[in-house]
Amino acid sequence: MDNNKISLWPELELENLKAIKVLGKGAMGTVFLVYDKSNDPTARCPFALKVVEKSSVAIKPDADRRARWEISVLNRLKQQQSSHPFLPYLIGTCDTSDYLCWATPYCPGGDLNVLRFRQFDHVFSQSVISFYLAEIICALEKLHSMGIVYRDLKPENILIQQSGHLTLTDFDLARTLPPKKMETLLLTSDPEMEPSTGPRKQYNRHRRSLTRFIIHKMEKKKEFGSHKGLKKAKSARVSPVSRRNLNLPNERSNSFVGTEEYVAPEVIRGDGHEFAVDWWALGILCYEMMYGTTPFRGKNRKETFRKILMMQPEFIGKPNSLTDLIRKLLEKDPTRRLGYQRGALEIKEHQFFKGLRWDSLTEILRPPFLPSRDETELTEELTNGGIEIKDYFQKLKVPASPLWSPSLDECRHNVSLTEF
Numbered sequence: 001m002d003n004n005k006i007s008l009w010p011e012l013e014l015e016n017l018k019a020i021k022v023l024g025k026g027a028m029g030t031v032f033l034v035y036d037k038s039n040d041p042t043a044r045c046p047f048a049l050k051v052v053e054k055s056s057v058a059i060k061p062d063a064d065r066r067a068r069w070e071i072s073v074l075n076r077l078k079q080q081q082s083s084h085p086f087l088p089y090l091i092g093t094c095d096t097s098d099y100l101c102w103a104t105p106y107c108p109g110g111d112l113n114v115l116r117f118r119q120f121d122h123v124f125s126q127s128v129i130s131f132y133l134a135e136i137i138c139a140l141e142k143l144h145s146m147g148i149v150y151r152d153l154k155p156e157n158i159l160i161q162q163s164g165h166l167t168l169t170d171f172d173l174a175r176t177l178p179p180k181k182m183e184t185l186l187l188t189s190d191p192e193m194e195p196s197t198g199p200r201k202q203y204n205r206h207r208r209s210l211t212r213f214i215i216h217k218m219e220k221k222k223e224f225g226s227h228k229g230l231k232k233a234k235s236a237r238v239s240p241v242s243r244r245n246l247n248l249p250n251e252r253s254n255s256f257v258g259t260e261e262y263v264a265p266e267v268i269r270g271d272g273h274e275f276a277v278d279w280w281a282l283g284i285l286c287y288e289m290m291y292g293t294t295p296f297r298g299k300n301r302k303e304t305f306r307k308i309l310m311m312q313p314e315f316i317g318k319p320n321s322l323t324d325l326i327r328k329l330l331e332k333d334p335t336r337r338l339g340y341q342r343g344a345l346e347i348k349e350h351q352f353f354k355g356l357r358w359d360s361l362t363e364i365l366r367p368p369f370l371p372s373r374d375e376t377e378l379t380e381e382l383t384n385g386g387i388e389i390k391d392y393f394q395k396l397k398v399p400a401s402p403l404w405s406p407s408l409d410e411c412r413h414n415v416s417l418t419e420f
């Protein structure tokens with residue numbers, strides 16, 4: 001994939017786009033709900049637009065590269081004959097001297113973490129878990145079949161579409177496995193390949209450098225989030241649609257603190273990582289949906305990592321097919337983990353999914369939760385005229401000087417735009 005070339009995709013004109021509201025902020029950019037006033041003046045088909053401000057690249061040195069990478073991954077998803085029902089697709093991009101933007105379909109239901117906090121006891125029932133897991137497995141299966149490891153599976157990155165079905169978001173940590181790597185993967189279980197022999201030694205070195213790369217990337221994410229002058233990733237990830245008034249305790253959001261609970265043991269050990277890291281993360285996600293907490297959470301990163309490496313997950317109550325599935329996904333040795341040998345197929349065959357009609361998932365018209373169609377909120381925002389994206393960023397730049405005192409109107413406007 002060419003990281004730097006984005007001219008292939010439908011061009012969006014920033015001047016034609018009007019923001020209805022801010023959907024969220026990540027380490028890399030701000031996500032707006034927008035509509036195209038040139039061909040959709042009544043905003044019947046709004047979409048999500050992620051905007052990376054180029055001037056912020058000095059603060060976030062690899063934001064531009066990460067953004068272009070995410071665009072290229074999304075573009076690959078689009079290039080398939082048809083888009084996948086549980087994966088986003090690229091609607092278009094816009095590359096100006098100040099901003100790099102890309103549009104994906106709007107998911108009005110918030111993320112899976114928000115939804116979990118809305119449940120009684122903050123956990124999902126087994127039937128709901130089965131539905132959501134099935135959709136995530138299909139999404140990961142598709143990515144893996146394209147040679148893409150997702151590497152950032154966590155509830156905050158799973159969004160709920162208007163239809164109630166899921167979609168994954170945030171692909172900047174995704175990586176493609178080069179074909180050579182896929183070949184060498186087969187060698188790992190070959191007892192004749194001694195560690196001291198050339199190819200294996202080389203392979204191990206390659207795996208270790210990949211591991212250093214992912215840890216470095218995650219550290220970078222943390223730095224972005226905590227950089228002076230920027231909103232902390234913790235609050236930045238809050239989506240106004242769904243998180244307002246929720247007051248989520250221990251919110252992980254998109255900081256490394258959150259992600260580290262999902263890191264696979266082979267990544268911590270520096271043994272490299274393959275598709276199996278996604279199946280590990282699926283096990284953690286499944287546990288969290290069932291118990292409302294992740295299995296290896298420690299007081300700090302060191303303790304969390306120690307637990308990931310040393311401890312077995314604890315299950316409350318009688319073992320059942322779901323606990324068995326989790327146990328098999330949380331196998332510390334990736335080569336023995338469910339999904340390692342035959343990918344998603346192996347997981348789909350597990351007893352927990354017995355009777356599930358995998359081919360008919362998209363035909364389910366009443367998924368467990370349907371986002372309400374809050375048209376009033378959209379109309380209210382629209383009658384206020386919407387937000388010019390450039391103005392939004394300009395206003396953020398206005399220094400908080402005692403000489404500058406905004407009018408009451410401006411204050412209200414700013415509060416509504418920056419409270420996230």
Ligand SMILES: Nc1ncnc2c1ncn2[C@@H]1O[C@H](COP(=O)(O)OP(=O)(O)OP(=O)(O)O)[C@@H](O)[C@H]1O
Pocket residue numbers: 023024025026027028029030031048050104105106107108111156159169170171172221233237238239254
């Ligand atoms: N298509 C969408 N529909 C609705 N909300 C969205 C959409 N895409 C993103 N968001 C909201 O914006 C937030 C930030 O988006 P995203 O995670 O893609 O940003 P990021 O900068 O890549 O974050 P990270 O810090 O994890 O890298 C999400 O948590 C979500 O609340």
